[in-house]
Amino acid sequence: LPLLLDVIGAISFSRPFGFIEAGDDGGIFKRMQNSLSSISWLMYVDWFYSLHQRLMPVIGNWLAANDRNGHFFNFARQEITARKDRAGDTKDMASQLFAVQHTKPELDDTNIAFMMASNVLAGSDTTSTSARAVIYLLLKSPRCLQRLFNEIEERKSDGRLSYPVKFQEAESWPYLQAVMYEAMRLYPAVGRNLDRDVPAGGLQIGDHWVPEGVSLSFHCSCTSKVMILFQTMVGSTAWAIHRIPEIWGPDVEDFRPERWLDEEKVGDLSESDLYDPIQHR
Numbered sequence: 001l002p003l004l005l006d007v008i009g010a011i012s013f014s015r016p017f018g019f020i021e022a023g024d025d026g027g028i029f030k031r032m033q034n035s036l037s038s039i040s041w042l043m044y045v046d047w048f049y050s051l052h053q054r055l056m057p058v059i060g061n062w063l064a065a066n067d068r069n070g071h072f073f074n075f076a077r078q079e080i081t082a083r084k085d086r087a088g089d090t091k092d093m094a095s096q097l098f099a100v101q102h103t104k105p106e107l108d109d110t111n112i113a114f115m116m117a118s119n120v121l122a123g124s125d126t127t128s129t130s131a132r133a134v135i136y137l138l139l140k141s142p143r144c145l146q147r148l149f150n151e152i153e154e155r156k157s158d159g160r161l162s163y164p165v166k167f168q169e170a171e172s173w174p175y176l177q178a179v180m181y182e183a184m185r186l187y188p189a190v191g192r193n194l195d196r197d198v199p200a201g202g203l204q205i206g207d208h209w210v211p212e213g214v215s216l217s218f219h220c221s222c223t224s225k226v227m228i229l230f231q232t233m234v235g236s237t238a239w240a241i242h243r244i245p246e247i248w249g250p251d252v253e254d255f256r257p258e259r260w261l262d263e264e265k266v267g268d269l270s271e272s273d274l275y276d277p278i279q280h281r
């Protein structure tokens with residue numbers, strides 16, 4: 001994780017956070033773990049979150065989720081201030097957002113700090129989990145490791161491998177891509193449900209009809225109108241979907257990158273609208 005946090009620092013601010021060099025992450029991993037565990041249940045009881053936030057001046061901060069807008073936000077804000085005073089890669093995320101600021105001043109430094117705090121939280125643990133899955137599964141499968149080495153050697157010998165490797169190059173290596181898809185299928189970095197709001201009018205999912213949410217509105221003496229929205233949500237977890245034999249076949253538990261390749265295309269949902277192993281939509 002410290003390595004991937006440093007990578008996030010480099011792509012976001014043109015500067016690794018220095019955790020690898022120091023051999024210490026300054027407790028950030030523990031904070032991240034606590035914060036994510038807190039967010040994963042709080043997202044289903046948002047009334048509890050609202051209540052906690054209101055009572056916080058009296059009871060103090062009990063929710064690690066608040067680090068998202070506290071510790072991680074401050075961390076990102078400091079990095080943004082430091083980045084403004086320092087030259088860096090004009091392609092890093094911070095400088096691209098600073099460029100947008102010129103045309104859209106409403107994107108202020110606070111907004112950018114929130115976006116960067118999201119990157120630190122959302123971009124490090126996920127990439128670390130996925131990279132470790134790739135390495136672990138390849139080490140357990142010498143046949144796949146050898147096939148990947150062959151692909152690398154082939155690219156190297158015909159001059160299609162730069163050092164460091166370019167994104168466009170790596171993206172065009174079929175076996176490397178298949179290895180990454182397959183590792184993320186077996187060890188999806190985000191295990192929680194990825195919820196979506198049911199649209200107005202309801203939603204048919206297979207044989208199930210899911211009604212839309214309800215909104216209650218009433219008048220009270222202190223405010224003119226109070227509206228409470230009970231939104232219906234549906235969601236799925238990649239850990240379940242990625243191991244359904246009807247989709248993937250009887251070898252669902254096996255690490256077999258070939259299932260993603262043109263030569264086979266069995267259980268390949270990579271081009272489908274329904275599936276994306278990262279589920280970034």
Ligand code: HEM
Pocket residue numbers: 008118119122123124126127130188189190194195277278279280281
């Ligand atoms: C293999 C690597 C990654 C995986 C598996 C992954 C997976 C995910 C998933 C599943 C979501 C939730 C999407 C949803 O609710 O529909 C998400 C959100 C997000 N990801 Fe990634 N991600 C990865 C890498 C990154 C990186 C490198 C960055 C940034 C540098 C990033 C930034 C974000 C942000 C900003 C969000 C939105 C978070 C929020 O709603 O607060 N992710 N990611």
